[in-house]
Amino acid sequence: MKLVLPAESTLLGAVRLLIPGASNRTLRQMLERGRISLNGKIHKVAAHRVFPGDRLEVLVRGESRAGLHGLKIVFEDNDLLLVEKPSGLLTVATMHERDRTAYAFLREHLKERDPRLKLFVVHRLDKFASGVLVFAKSEPVQSRLQELFSRHEIERRYWAIVEGRVARDQGTIRSRLAENPAQRMHSTKDAAKGKEAVTHYRVLRRFPQLTALEIRLETGRKNQIRVHLSEMGHPIAGDRAYGGTSDPMGRLGLHAFLLAFRHPGSAAPVRHQTGIPPEFARYLPK
Numbered sequence: 001m002k003l004v005l006p007a008e009s010t011l012l013g014a015v016r017l018l019i020p021g022a023s024n025r026t027l028r029q030m031l032e033r034g035r036i037s038l039n040g041k042i043h044k045v046a047a048h049r050v051f052p053g054d055r056l057e058v059l060v061r062g063e064s065r066a067g068l069h070g071l072k073i074v075f076e077d078n079d080l081l082l083v084e085k086p087s088g089l090l091t092v093a094t095m096h097e098r099d100r101t102a103y104a105f106l107r108e109h110l111k112e113r114d115p116r117l118k119l120f121v122v123h124r125l126d127k128f129a130s131g132v133l134v135f136a137k138s139e140p141v142q143s144r145l146q147e148l149f150s151r152h153e154i155e156r157r158y159w160a161i162v163e164g165r166v167a168r169d170q171g172t173i174r175s176r177l178a179e180n181p182a183q184r185m186h187s188t189k190d191a192a193k194g195k196e197a198v199t200h201y202r203v204l205r206r207f208p209q210l211t212a213l214e215i216r217l218e219t220g221r222k223n224q225i226r227v228h229l230s231e232m233g234h235p236i237a238g239d240r241a242y243g244g245t246s247d248p249m250g251r252l253g254l255h256a257f258l259l260a261f262r263h264p265g266s267a268a269p270v271r272h273q274t275g276i277p278p279e280f281a282r283y284l285p286k
Helices: 011-018 024-032 102-113 139-150 224-231
Strands: 002-004 036-038 055-058 072-076 080-085 130-136 155-163 170-179 185-188 195-206 210-217 254-262 269-273
Touching: 002 011, 011 024, 011 036, 011 055, 024 102, 072 269, 080 102, 080 269, 102 130, 130 139, 139 254, 155 224, 170 224, 185 224, 195 224, 210 224
Parallel strands: 130 254
Antiparallel strands: 002 055, 036 055, 072 080, 080 130, 155 210, 155 254, 170 185, 170 195, 195 210, 254 269
8 A cells, every 4th residue: 555645744644544544543553563664664653744745655464474473364255264373372362462462463454455344253262272263354244153153063173282192092072161260161060150062082193102183173162172181181282271291392282273164155165274283293194
């Protein structure tokens, strides 16, 4: 996005001409983050004076550039946005971190293209898990996607590298999950407190001290996979919060590799399967 300025003004006022409809907060954030070029140089001071003939440009972020902070857009249309999230990035804000999230980076990315574009959260991945996420571009689409999740009509599969040798080749873990005052999830027999959680697994490879699993979620409770595998006696590698004692990968050994569903608008199949993250390569079948 480029503009040759027609009149003298502040830099903030000039950026407003270039991106009409954006809030002052959004424009100031773009300045602060070095997204505005004036005559070929980055300028961040909102009150800086600009003059007729000055050249203003918004530095648009491409999918592979650092501006998306490791996020990779893999599918987009007028209703949906599918991305691959890296390990270490929150999906949405918490009380401790509001700006460095997948949602915040993607929302800014869309607003730079068109300030009218919005983004709505459909589901989440743990901060230290990686893999596929879907976002909606309107509230009706968000509601329809969340209905698909609640009816278990979205296929979600993960790779998990867990501690120990899992004896059974496949199995299903069922429990009711509840959250304690410390915001840790756990299984409970109290039906009034816990929500049903169902996790299916199968063994892909066994190692002397680790096992590679494929996980299929039937429900999607907070930390469901991490809790179920820990309570089975096989915490995920790198998951100290739920009993892990080793860190062979330098990160949580959990990756959401497959997401598939019917498009909430057209009913066409939407399916994305990621490649194998480098940290997982030595543990998964070729």
